Amino acid sequence: MANKKNQFSFGIFQDGLTVKIAELVLIDGSIKVLRLGKTELSAPLYPAPPEVRKDYTSVEEIEEKEEPKTDEESFDELEQLSKLEDLEISEDSVNISDQVAVLPEDGGLDIDQEEAIHGRQDLQKLLQSFPLHKGKIALSVSDEQVSYHQFDSAFASSRLRKKLKTEILSKEEIKSKNYSLDYIINPNGSGLAFVHRGPLELLTAVQEINPVITKQKFIYSHIDTNEITLMDLVNNCYEFPPEDFVTLLYIGNDYKVGIVMKDKNHIKTFPIIITETDPEKKRQAIYSKIILEQDISNTPITQHVILAGEDVSDEDVAFYQEKGFYWDPLKRLTLPDLDVVEKEDEESSEEKIAQYAIPIGLAWKALEPKNPNFYASNLLPSRIIENQKYFKIAWHGYLVLVLMFYFALSGTLKHLELKQEIIEIQRKTALTQSELQDIRRKIAAVNAVKNKINEIENKNEIVKTITGTKNQWHYILKGFSESFMNNKITWIDNLTADEKSFGIKASTSRRRNIIEFSNLFAENEISQISPIFIEDIPVWEFNMTYSYLDPDAIKTDPKVITTIEQEARNQTALDKDITEDEIILVYRSIINIYFNGNYNDAYDRFVEFRKLYPDHKRAYNAKYFTGECLYLKGKLSEAKQIFHDIVAVKGTKTPDAYMMLGNCYNKENDFEQAKFFWNKLVMEYPHNELAPLAAYKIQNL
Structure with missing residues (x-):
């Protein structure tokens, strides 16, 4: 039987035809890397396009919920999976060291299907060398089947998961149930949703292999995208100034990306597509891609660069350090919080840790599901999560159940008595409230009428204040408008008025324009002229006060009406002799x-x-x-x-x-x-x- 004090976890990551696995163990609060392994598949796990297989667990539709899962609820779900006890190894377990999946004898498979079976046989040989039944398993997904969508957390205040699903997926995709969706919320409030479309091939393959290599069912912790796993490692193992940009550069066989972060927030992800096979040309192409991305985004994304993946040799690191980035030399990914158990027949190094970054990150999250530095995301189908929730009851558990039943029965009887009293009180209260609400409605109606009357009276007073008895402001504003049109490079800063006069505070770059405004209306007074400079250009600020026009004169003398218009015609549209x-x-x-x-x-x-x-x-x-x-x-x-x-x-x-x-x-x-x-x-x-x-x-x- 496995040691109950030790918790094991396994991270499985597929990159093209390469499959990597990492075995971690939690011993006395310390996490250690026990073993790393990989294999090259001779063919894809399933022929393309993959078919949905009814004999094994398929991807389930994301369950409808009244409220979206919070990070705490997601952490609790992962924590429940982490507390699953290790299953005992059966005494009569078969020896599976030489067992592999075999081809059907009827020859009913085509070439692609036969090759896919060989690919799963290669995976089986790798998996059966690890005691997967002793711990929790975390899996990656194919990045080609994942799409990412950025959003603002204000996109929806409730039922965020449902609204994201409606926004991202088509009706046909939702109806097919052949997808998994989850999201993360960054500390700055931005969000990143990700959708996996199609079957989870790696999960299906591991489920098929499970009964072949052991009678015990595997326990699955979570499924994450490669991008989330890499960001988990950076957030958990590194500290950078909050204003600095960090780029995690992952160069794998097929999976090659650059992930830009800032203050533990996901900023962007850019793919790295290269065709070069020569190591030197390949490095140069990657470097050029990063610099181009930095120039296009106009962001110093190379302030700190961390390298992980296949191409993490000393020669690779030396090349990028020699090229230089923004200011901090490129570093190979290291995980200082993990202890590496070195074996005589297996060499462990910083280079190997960087190569196995994703499977290690998957296994690490399985051991510490409530680590605040890890995103609470999980693409594992909900049916698998529910089927893995179980509990065991010993004799003392049944005693507790009996006591619970007794107290529940007693409480129920007492509750029924109190309920009758409450019903009577509620009936009387409802009657009183009904009368009170009727009175309140009448008071509200009276107040509404009063408010409407006050509002109309206030508006009438405002109209009287603005228009007076003869609508003088029509002529005043018209005069100002035409004067500003004819005296260019003059603008008004403020317009004031009281019962006896009105005034303006204005500015002009032509001092003689002040004279034009002084002649605009009768009985004016210039109270202040102040010279200032705007970008080395002299400008004069001036305050001018006017008396109101005589309403009777405006009404009886047409000359008063046309004076302003006549003066406007005497002005040119814009002087051409300005400086x-x-x-x-x-x-x-x-x-x-x-x-x-x-x-x-x-x-x-x-x-x-x-x-x-x-x-x-x-x-x-x-x-x-x-x-x-x-x-x-x-x-x-x-x-x-x-x-x-x-x-x-x-x-x-x-x-x-x-x-x-x-x-x-x-x-x-x-x-x-x-x-x-x-x-x-x-x-x-x-x-x-x-x-x-x-x-x-x-x-x-």
Whole structure:
């Protein structure tokens, strides 16, 4: 019988045709790596496309729940699995050292199915060398069958799992029940959902092999994605400054990714796709991919780089350290909290630990399911979890059950007596509450009428305050509006009013405009003029107070009404003799309108600017931005004409015009033309900051 004080766990990870297994043990609070092993399958475990096998456990639909599982509930579920006692080894257990699955004698299998059986035989030979029945088993899933989806935790306040399922999966997928879904919540509130579609082939294969090598059923702890397992190891074994980025670089046989984290939050994952087989060229290709990813994301993802997977030799580490990253030299993944039991016939090293990072991480989580540094995720089908929950009752357990029954019966009888009393009290209370609610409804109706009356009266007072008796403000505001239109580079900061007068606080870059505003209405007073500088351009702030117009004069004398309009016609739309600094200020104000998202207004102002100052150095940039405004408004044909004109000039905006021409043709689904202009940007301006983005767009076209 296994030592009850020792808890064993096994992590099984498949990377292409390579299967790795790690055996860990928890002894007196210390976790040790007992043994590591791997094998190369001669064929995939199941022919492609895999068939659903009814004889073994299939993936179950995620159970509908009123509330999503919290991390604490998920940890409790894993903890229950961790407390399962080790099953005793039967005295008459068969000797399975030479047993393997055999092919059917009827010859009814095709070539793919026969090869798949050979693949499972290879897996069986590896598994039967480990005492899997003594502990819990954790498995990985094929990354090719997993899709990841980022979301904000505010996406749903309740029933998050159900809403994620509805958002991510189609109705056909939900109906098929052939998927597993789970999610994690980062400390910063962001979330990452992941869905495994199709059968869990590694789980099915292990279940098939179980009865062949032992009569005892295997106990399964959890199933995790490779990405979650690797992040668990980094969170549990490393501490970095919260503002630093950390990239875990895993280079396996088929599974090659870079996982970017910050302050224990998942930021992004990018695949590493390379075709090189020569070690030196392979390293160079990986390094180039990382640097390109850093440039595209404009994020220092190489501040700290940790290396794991197959390519973790001293030569690999030396190559990346020689190349150098952001500031911290690349490190090979180490697990200082684990003790490695070294055997005479098995060499253990830092290199081997890094190679077996994923199976070790799976087994580690199985031993410590409530470790706060591990994500509470699990893709193990719910039916398997429920079937593994069992308990044993000894004689003292039955005694406890009898006592519980006695107290429950006594409590029930007492409860029935109290319930009758409560029912009578509730009846009287309900009658009183009904009367009270009726009174409250009447009071609420009266208060609502009072509030409505007060609201109408308040609005009437506001209208009277604003309009007075003759609606003077119509003429005041109209006068200000036309005066600002005719005296450019002047703006109002504040408008005040009381019973006797109204005033403005305004600013202008042309001092003579103050005189225009002083003549706007009769009986005015200039209380203050203060010079200031905005980006080295002199600006005058001034305060001016006016008396209200005479309502009777406005009503009886048409000249008063037309005075402001006549003065507006005597002003020019925009003086062309303003200074260079004032022109620059006008241009910057239009740029601010553009970047605030008001593209229609910005377009009109850019066009007017070019008409007024066609020879100014900013007219070229203004023409380019008219093209961007047209593009954002969806007028692609007009935008393309503008950008072609910019390219013809060969000025400073030529690279930007190439990029925008590619974007225009891409929106029109003319991918050849889009690729043509992006390629011209890369070839003609390789050092421009837009060149990497153009190359990325070409690659992903």
